[in-house]
Amino acid sequence: MSAAFHIEKTSGLARAGRLITPHGEVATPVFMPVGTLASVKGIPQDTLEELGAQIILGNTYHLYLRPGVETIRRLGGLHRFMSWPRAILTDSGGFQVFSLNELRKVTEEGVTFRSHLDGSSHFFSPESAMEAQIGLGADIIMTFDECTEFPANRDRARASMELTLRWAERSKQYFEEHKQEVAWAGKARVGTDAFVRPLGQRAGCGLSDDHTLGAGKEAGGREERAAELRSAGRTNASVPTQSLFGIVQGGMDRELRRESAERTVEIGFPGYAIGGLSVGEPRELTREIVESTLEHLPKDKPRYLMGVGTPEEIVEYSSLGVDMMDCVLPTRAARHGLLFTSEGKISIKQARYTQDQGPLDPNCSCRVCRRYSRAYLRHLYASNEMLAQVLNTIHNLTFYLDLMARVRHSIQLGEESRFLSGVWSQPKP
Amino acid sequence: MSAAFHIEKTSGLARAGRLITPHGEVATPVFMPVGTLASVKGIPQDTLEELGAQIILGNTYHLYLRPGVETIRRLGGLHRFMSWPRAILTDSGGFQVFSLNELRKVTEEGVTFRSHLDGSSHFFSPESAMEAQIGLGADIIMTFDECTEFPANRDRARASMELTLRWAERSKQYFEEHKQEVAWAGKARVGTDAFVRPLGQRAGCGLSDDHTLGAGKEAGGREERAAELRSAGRTNASVPTQSLFGIVQGGMDRELRRESAERTVEIGFPGYAIGGLSVGEPRELTREIVESTLEHLPKDKPRYLMGVGTPEEIVEYSSLGVDMMDCVLPTRAARHGLLFTSEGKISIKQARYTQDQGPLDPNCSCRVCRRYSRAYLRHLYASNEMLAQVLNTIHNLTFYLDLMARVRHSIQLGEESRFLSGVWSQPKP
Numbered sequence: 001m002s003a004a005f006h007i008e009k010t011s012g013l014a015r016a017g018r019l020i021t022p023h024g025e026v027a028t029p030v031f032m033p034v035g036t037l038a039s040v041k042g043i044p045q046d047t048l049e050e051l052g053a054q055i056i057l058g059n060t061y062h063l064y065l066r067p068g069v070e071t072i073r074r075l076g077g078l079h080r081f082m083s084w085p086r087a088i089l090t091d092s093g094g095f096q097v098f099s100l101n102e103l104r105k106v107t108e109e110g111v112t113f114r115s116h117l118d119g120s121s122h123f124f125s126p127e128s129a130m131e132a133q134i135g136l137g138a139d140i141i142m143t144f145d146e147c148t149e150f151p152a153n154r155d156r157a158r159a160s161m162e163l164t165l166r167w168a169e170r171s172k173q174y175f176e177e178h179k180q181e182v183a184w185a186g187k188a189r190v191g192t193d194a195f196v197r198p199l200g201q202r203a204g205c206g207l208s209d210d211h212t213l214g215a216g217k218e219a220g221g222r223e224e225r226a227a228e229l230r231s232a233g234r235t236n237a238s239v240p241t242q243s244l245f246g247i248v249q250g251g252m253d254r255e256l257r258r259e260s261a262e263r264t265v266e267i268g269f270p271g272y273a274i275g276g277l278s279v280g281e282p283r284e285l286t287r288e289i290v291e292s293t294l295e296h297l298p299k300d301k302p303r304y305l306m307g308v309g310t311p312e313e314i315v316e317y318s319s320l321g322v323d324m325m326d327c328v329l330p331t332r333a334a335r336h337g338l339l340f341t342s343e344g345k346i347s348i349k350q351a352r353y354t355q356d357q358g359p360l361d362p363n364c365s366c367r368v369c370r371r372y373s374r375a376y377l378r379h380l381y382a383s384n385e386m387l388a389q390v391l392n393t394i395h396n397l398t399f400y401l402d403l404m405a406r407v408r409h410s411i412q413l414g415e416e417s418r419f420l421s422g423v424w425s426q427p428k429p
Numbered sequence: 430m431s432a433a434f435h436i437e438k439t440s441g442l443a444r445a446g447r448l449i450t451p452h453g454e455v456a457t458p459v460f461m462p463v464g465t466l467a468s469v470k471g472i473p474q475d476t477l478e479e480l481g482a483q484i485i486l487g488n489t490y491h492l493y494l495r496p497g498v499e500t501i502r503r504l505g506g507l508h509r510f511m512s513w514p515r516a517i518l519t520d521s522g523g524f525q526v527f528s529l530n531e532l533r534k535v536t537e538e539g540v541t542f543r544s545h546l547d548g549s550s551h552f553f554s555p556e557s558a559m560e561a562q563i564g565l566g567a568d569i570i571m572t573f574d575e576c577t578e579f580p581a582n583r584d585r586a587r588a589s590m591e592l593t594l595r596w597a598e599r600s601k602q603y604f605e606e607h608k609q610e611v612a613w614a615g616k617a618r619v620g621t622d623a624f625v626r627p628l629g630q631r632a633g634c635g636l637s638d639d640h641t642l643g644a645g646k647e648a649g650g651r652e653e654r655a656a657e658l659r660s661a662g663r664t665n666a667s668v669p670t671q672s673l674f675g676i677v678q679g680g681m682d683r684e685l686r687r688e689s690a691e692r693t694v695e696i697g698f699p700g701y702a703i704g705g706l707s708v709g710e711p712r713e714l715t716r717e718i719v720e721s722t723l724e725h726l727p728k729d730k731p732r733y734l735m736g737v738g739t740p741e742e743i744v745e746y747s748s749l750g751v752d753m754m755d756c757v758l759p760t761r762a763a764r765h766g767l768l769f770t771s772e773g774k775i776s777i778k779q780a781r782y783t784q785d786q787g788p789l790d791p792n793c794s795c796r797v798c799r800r801y802s803r804a805y806l807r808h809l810y811a812s813n814e815m816l817a818q819v820l821n822t823i824h825n826l827t828f829y830l831d832l833m834a835r836v837r838h839s840i841q842l843g844e845e846s847r848f849l850s851g852v853w854s855q856p857k858p
Contacts, residue, residue, distance in 0.1 A: 037808075037809075037812045037814055038805070038808065039816045041814065041815050041816065042471075042815035042816055042819060044796070044816065044819065044820065045800065046796065046800070066811065066812045067783065067804075067807075067812070071783060071808075075784065075786060075802070075804055081804065081805055081808075082801075083800045083801050083802075083805065354496065354500060355500065355503060355504065357504060367473070367475065371474065371475070372511075373504070373510075373512075375496075375504055375510065376467070376510055376511055376512065378496075379466075379467065379495065379496040379500075379510075380466075380468060383466045383495045383496070385466055385470065386468075386470050386471035386815065386818060386819070387468045387470065387471055387472065387473065389815060390471060390473065390815070390819065
């Protein structure tokens with residue numbers, strides 16, 4: 001049983017819905033903070049919960065290198081490893097490997113690449129990327145794709161798209177054969193946070209003890225575990241499993257995008273992503289490709305636009321019918337002192353804030369804006385204090401998550417999709 | 430009116446008491462986390478409050494360089510600047526300047542030193558160090574002293590001690606003449622957190638608005654402010670002011686320490702610190718000097734042992750009658766992956782913890798031990814994730830603060846001071 005998706009309300013092309021995962025419901029459209037190495041940099045998990053993060057993203061490539069998939073699998077999967085009871089999505093590693101440029105070599109079989117950490121050689125195929133993602137155990141995992149570079153001519157874009165389609169079939173086949181092997185198979189509960197709880201609260205709940213036992217069987221390994229699950233009759237369709245989403249490629253060619261979408265839908269997935277964008281193309285072109293691709297995706301399945309974007313973009317793409325987005329922008333910008341506010345972007349390092357007693361954003365009620373002045377945040381940043389990165393990240397994530405909450409509210413109210421553009425007010429001149 | 434100190438219970442030489450500052454009461458013996466640049470590295474102030482930190486320490490030398498005393502003074506002082514409503518102590522900069530070694534030059538008048546940041550030249554005298562500390566506005570401030578190097582012969586130790594005594598007199602004289610100039614003079618309330626509140630809660634409280642107005646008078650400057658305060662009749666003895674503590678020096682010579690203590694007490698301060706220790710001498714010698722110096726300090730005043738120490742040491746010195754201690758050890762060690770637990774010290778980077786699903790310290794109830802496994806903490810540290818430093822610091826501070834709470838409890842119960850040594854169990858072999 002993969003994640004279910006229910007659209008509750010539409011407004012123009014925009015949709016407000018619920019994605020039901022083995023680790024809780026996710027109200028859509030949703031922005032997913034990036035937790036590359038099983039941590040949203042600098043932010044404790046309880047703080048993420050307070051901020052209202054419903055689902056976070058982990059990067060398979062990074063986790064594969066550190067601490068390694070097998071370590072996480074033995075510890076019960078990502079949720080338990082990082083003590084995050086809510087939903088998780090992992091990418092397939094395809095985009096990350098693509099980003100390595102000189103360090104990779106693509107063949108029909110897969111991609112050979114060198115670790116950015118120590119230069120060691122590794123190989124990802126659709127099968128091994130699925131194996132890795134099943135080991136990590138996120139709720140939503142992605143097919144292994146080739147992210148087409150920009151610019152690419154039509155022949156190159158087609159060849160790359162065809163490769164991604166063949167890899168999508170192989171990804172799906174491997175996943176279907178092995179999806180019962182996820183560490184929490186048959187144990188996660190739909191719509192509850194119950195199965196992953198703080199260590200100190202283990203006692204008194206059979207579910208968790210069971211889970212702890214299961215995760216503790218380190219010696220057995222994958223094969224034994226799969227056999228165990230099959231013999232226990234846990235392979236029936238009602239057992240929660242991961243969901244594998246397909247990825248549409250096709251470069252910047254609308255016709256190839258249409259074909260990629262149609263043929264990916266033909267393979268059949270419970271959700272579809274648009275990949276290969278935000279790779280250096282102009283923003284106008286991104287929007288055009290997104291808009292035209294969305295037309296060819298089924299209305300009743302979640303649509304995930306990968307790696308997007310600015311506050312303006314996440315609002316805009318929500319209005320076009322995108323349901324899920326992720327981006328490092330709010331967290332990475334925070335670490336560089338770039339803060340999003342209701343009055344526009346602020347670079348907190350500027351000397352003009354040295355004596356500024358006002359809150360970062362007078363319209364924000366996050367714990368940073370409630371307690372600290374711009375002067376203090378400026379001092380922390382200028383002094384390289386770690387707290388600058390922590391507080392800045394809390395604020396920027398609040399800004400993104402609150403923005404998406406307002407977008408969902410607008411859609412629920414049935415307001416015209418163009419109204420959504422007013423959710424994010426204009427930056428300061 | 431400077432801070433009052435009440436001893437509630439003694440047990441052997443140990444004392445449990447209450448230090449009443451303009452920003453709340455402090456139960457003693459107390460450990461003060463170090464917040465060098467107006468931040469305990471990586472830890473938001475609300476978390477510090479949750480951990481039970483009653484008083485924190487700021488470093489005058491660092492704050493003088495960044496963001497500068499005048500900036501903090503104009504913003505209403507350290508409490509308001511960093512939004513920390515509880516007590517603060519600042520050092521005088523003497524020890525920090527002493528640490529600069531090659532970058533300083535000491536004369537009768539004061540110390541010329543070069544900034545570790547940009548090499549610029551600066552000068553601290555007893556008067557300018559008091560001026561800086563009044564500008565910063567901590568509850569407890571320290572006389573400007575010379576920290577005698579180790580080793581030092583008797584002549585050198587005596588000369589240094591005599592200089593510190595002359596500087597103590599000058600420190601006191603300047604402080605007495607200017608203590609009404611602190612930003613919160615007449616505004617802080619003894620025993621309440623009310624006067625510094627989150628920005629979002631400003632409205633509806635005259636005290637805070639008044640405070641905001643006062644801090645906002647940036648153009649006026651110090652002299653105008655002092656005149657204003659005098660004319661307002663706020664210089665009477667019941668107005669809360671900062672407290673200036675004296676510092677005993679004298680190298681590693683018991684006789685000089687006795688003389689330094691007696692002559693510092695003769696000058697007269699509401700509290701006394703033992704400085705010039707933990708500068709490279711053997712621990713046995715530290716203990717001997719502390720023990721003998723304490724005999725010559727008044728029983729009814731708080732005694733502050735500067736820059737100490739390990740968990741064993743803070744327990745031991747509490748049992749000898751020390752009331753206040755500070756050290757970078759719990760926070761700095763945390764950032765290097767060294768964690769204090771009820772079962773001894775742990776270096777979380779070790780590979781042995783890669784698969785360890787247990788909590789960091791099974792006997793600790795901090796939010797880190799309740800939620801995360803050693804395996805996860807090991808991964809965060811090995812991957813250079815910022816969250817490692819944040820979580821490690823939360824745990825180590827919890828360990829120190831809880832340890833001191835147990836020490837206070839032991840004293841309150843009237844248990845023999847030697848019992849205190851059992852509070853901190855033996856490290857693992």
